[in-house]
Amino acid sequence: MNAPINPPRVRGACPGALVPMAVADGLLVRLRIPGGRLPGPTAAAICGLAERHGNGLVDLSQRANLQIRGVTEAALPALTDALRELGLVNGDPAAERVRNVLCSPTxxxxxxxxxxxxxxxxxxxxxxxxxxxxxxxxxxxxxVLNGGGQAPLADTVADIRFDALPGTGLFRVAVGGDQTGATPLGVCAADAVVDTALTLARAYVRLSNGRYRRLAALVAAEGTAGLAGHVPLTPTPADISLPGLRLERVLGAHAGWMGLAFPFGGMSIQWLALVAHMTPALRLTPWRAVLLEGGGSDLVELFQPTGLFILAPEDPRLALSACSGRGACDSGLTDARGDALALARVAPRLLARGHIHVSACAKGCAHPASALVTLTARGHQAYDVGLLAPAGGAAQWRGVTPARATSLVAALEAVYTHRMRADEDPAAFITRLGGPAELATLVEATVVA
Ligand code: SF4
Structure with a gap:
């Protein structure tokens, strides 16, 4: 019987600038940028603050927030004062906590x-x-306020969302999901968006009465009648068609911006300072990417050889997720990001159609859902490896070294490459061949061979 996987430690749920979260490399200070537009000089100033008061690492969260890492208790007051001067801090930490508003970065x-x-x-x-x-x-x-267009916020989940109906000046109001999965309530005009959002939030508080932690749970249990009665919406047209997100329309050079992603959303202040000086403003996105206003193909040519940034949607690093890992989180047992990059080098075909997740403990912060392959750390330099499972879920291999895990994934890549049917994605392939346990046997044989 294997020993239980290292349980994750539970901390405060939602840090901010005034209530930072303590992690292994110090305090994590999260900055919410209203509207997601960060002028180049402000970005450069944040780099200076992160260097002076932090450890030089800045993250971009999946809600398009910037996170300064490695701040000490002693440095926090000076950092907070400086952020306040930049207009990046609210007066009250409780107010900061609810300012979770995301809009289309384009x-x-x-x-x-x-x-x-x-x-x-x-x-x-x-x-x-x-x-x-x-x-x-x-x-x-x-x-979420989704303006649609070339890069819609289609795949971003929200409790309350407004999706622009193209060419109408109207918004579809929906709750509890992404653009496809949210439950529509009706349609409102642009000038009713703010009032509608606040009214629905208050209706949720009243109807939920502390029983449902998210609006989707309230709707699943009680339907939408209680919510819809609070807001004067017109019915949602039956024939609306809202476009999905395609990353090739975000990354690289486009009319008006250049999109670049950072592997795992993590960047150094050197990288951020570099791009901050090349653009009037950055747009922060929930896709682990920033858009440089006015960027063009000349910047792509400049950045491409460095390998620092992801400039094309086919880059396998986009299909990897990994948490900050050992050294950055006190629950972390392994160098999740370093080990994930090793997998990217051996599994281009799997990553072209599937997702690989490396988690430095069983909590799975970076990707709570199942992935094609999930590595969950169970000790120093040891992973459980599972197919079609979430972090901490079922695993076909227990307690293997990072090198052995890389070999297993390379073997899975080989099995998939040689036995896949035309256009068959890896998850369907695993299922067709009998499921994770059967596949594990084939992979073992390939590693040995
Ligand atoms: S999954 Fe990673 S970031 Fe989350 S608690 Fe575990 S080690 Fe920390």
Whole structure:
């Protein structure tokens, strides 16, 4: 019987600039940027602060927030003062906690994207001015304002979302999901977005009465009638068609911006300072990428040889997730990101159609769902390896070294390459060949051979 996997430690749910989270490399200070537009000089100033008061690492979260890492208790007051001078800190930590508003990063750059940034800034300000919601809303309660166009916020989950209906000036209002999965409530005009968002948030607080941690759970249990009665919406048209997200329309050179992603969303201040000086402003995205306003093909040519950035959607590093790992999180047992990059080098075909996740403990912060392959650390330099499973879930191999895990994934790549049917994705392939246990036998034979 194997020993239980190292259990994750539970900490505060949602850090901010005024309530940082303590992790292994110090305090993590999360900055919410209303509207997601960060002027180049402000980005450069944040780099200077991260160097002076942190450990030189800056993360981009999956909610498009910037995170300064490695801050000491002693340095925190000076950092907070400096951030306040930059206009990046709210007056009250409880207000900061509920300002989880995301809008389309291409607003103002893509003519087909509805003008949602001003609405997002207005909603952010309204939440900061609504003390009744500060403690009542769950920490991760979130809003999305999707302007559509070339790079819609289609795959970003929110409790309350507004999806622009192209060419109408109207928004579909939906709750509890991404663009496809959210439950539609109706349609509102742009000038009703902020009031509708606040009204629905308050209705959730009242109807939930502490029983449901997210709006999707309330809707699943009780339907939408209680919510819809609070807001004057017109019915959702039956024939609306909202486009999905395609990363080739985000990354690389486009009219108006250049999109670049950082592996795992982590960047050094040197990288951020480099791009901050090349653009009037950065747009922060939830896709582990930033957009450089006005960037063009000349910047792509400049950055491509460095290998530091991801400039094309076929880059296998985009299909990897890994948490910050040992050294950056005190639950971390392994160098998750370093081990994940080793996998990228041996599994290009698997990563072209599937997702590989490396987690430095069983919590699986970077990707809570199942992945094609998941490595879960169970000790120093030891992983459990599971197919079609989440972090901490079923595993076909227990306690293998990172090198052995890389060999297993390389063998899976070989088996898939030689036995796949035309256009068969790896998950379907595993299922066709009998499931994870059968595949494990084949992979073992390939490693030995
Ligand atoms: S999954 Fe990674 S980041 Fe999350 S608690 Fe575990 S070690 Fe830390």
């Amino acid at each position: 607003c103002g750059l893509d003519p087909a994207c509805a003008p949602v940034r001003a609405l997002a800034q207005a909603l952010d300000a309204a939440l900061a001015d609504s003390p009744d919601l500060w403690a009542a809303l769950p920490a991760k309660f979130s809003f």
